Amino acid sequence: MRRLSFLLIPILVASIVQAQKKPDAVRVCVASLKNSTPQIVNEKWEQNQLVKALERINKSKDVKNGKAAPIEAIALELREGSGPEVRDKDCEFVLYTELPEVARAGSPEIMVPAPGAIGIGGATDPRATPAEYHSETVTYRMVRAGDVEDFTSGLVSAHAQLPEQTLIGQLMDQVANRVASELRTPHSSAPQ
Numbered sequence: 001m002r003r004l005s006f007l008l009i010p011i012l013v014a015s016i017v018q019a020q021k022k023p024d025a026v027r028v029c030v031a032s033l034k035n036s037t038p039q040i041v042n043e044k045w046e047q048n049q050l051v052k053a054l055e056r057i058n059k060s061k062d063v064k065n066g067k068a069a070p071i072e073a074i075a076l077e078l079r080e081g082s083g084p085e086v087r088d089k090d091c092e093f094v095l096y097t098e099l100p101e102v103a104r105a106g107s108p109e110i111m112v113p114a115p116g117a118i119g120i121g122g123a124t125d126p127r128a129t130p131a132e133y134h135s136e137t138v139t140y141r142m143v144r145a146g147d148v149e150d151f152t153s154g155l156v157s158a159h160a161q162l163p164e165q166t167l168i169g170q171l172m173d174q175v176a177n178r179v180a181s182e183l184r185t186p187h188s189s190a191p192q
Contacts, residue, residue, distance in 0.1 A: 023069035026183055028054060028142070029091035032079045034098040041099060041168075043079075049169050050097065051075050053176035068184050082146070091145045095179060101137040101157075135159040138171045142179055152182040 030051050033043040054073035062068035074089050079096075086094055141153035156174040158167050 022066035025070045025072040027072045027074065027090060027092045028179065028183075029074045029076045029086060029089055029094045029145075030054070031076045031094060031096045034079045034096070036098055036100045045165070046097075046099070046168055046172065047075055049172040050095070050175060053169075053173045054180070056173075057176055057180045071180055071183065086145050093142050093144055093151060093183075095140060095142045095175075097138055097140045097175065099136070099138055101135070134162065134164050134167050136164070136167055136171060138168075138175060140175045140179070142182070152179065154178055 030047055033041070033046045033050075035041050035043055051073040054071050057063070058070045060068065063070050074091065076085055076089070076091075076094070078085055082094065135157070136159075137155060137157040139153070139155045141150045143149065144151055154175075156171050156178070158171055158174075160167055160170075162170075
C-alpha cells in the first residue's frame with residue numbers, strides 16, 4: 001500500500017502543477033469596421049459581431065483545459081491607426097477590419113457583352129441570382145500594439161442566399177477563427 005501511495009504522489013503533484021500553468025489571456029482590441037463601400041452598413045454592429053465571435057472561441061475545450069490561451073476581446077472607437085485608447089485599454093494586439101466589397105442581387109454591374117452574346121445569367125437576370133443573394137468580402141489585419149507591421153492579415157469572402165447580417169456574422173466568425181489560430185500558432189514574436 002505504501003508503494004502505491006509513493007507512486008501516486010508524483011502523479012498528483014504533476015497534475016496540480018499542470019493545472020496552475022494556464023496561459024494568460026491575450027488582449028485583442030477590435031477597431032471599428034472601416035466601410036469602403038457605397039453601401040450603408042452598421043459598423044458598430046459588425047464590430048460587436050467580431051467581439052462576440054472572439055469570445056465564443058474561448059468556449060473551446062482547449063481553452064477550458066488550459067492548452068490554449070483565452071482571448072480577451074475589447075471594442076475600440078478608432079477605425080484605423082493607433083491612439084491613446086489602445087494604450088489606455090492595455091491592448092496587446094489591435095485587429096482592424098475593412099469592408100471593401102458588398103454586392104446584392106440585382107445590383108447593376110457595368111459589363112459589355114461580347115458581340116452576339118445573349119444576356120442570360122448576368123447579374124441583373126433574375127434567373128442568375130435568387131432574391132436575398134449577397135456577396136461580401138472582409139479584409140483584416142492584426143498588429144501588435146505599437147507596431148506598424150502586420151502580425152497577421154487576410155481576406156474572407158462569402159456568397160450565399162442569406163440575409164446580409166447573417167452573412168456578415170459568418171464572415172466575422174471566420175476572421176475570429178483565423179486570428180485565434182494565428183495567435184495560438186508559435187511565432188518568434190507571439191505570446192506563449
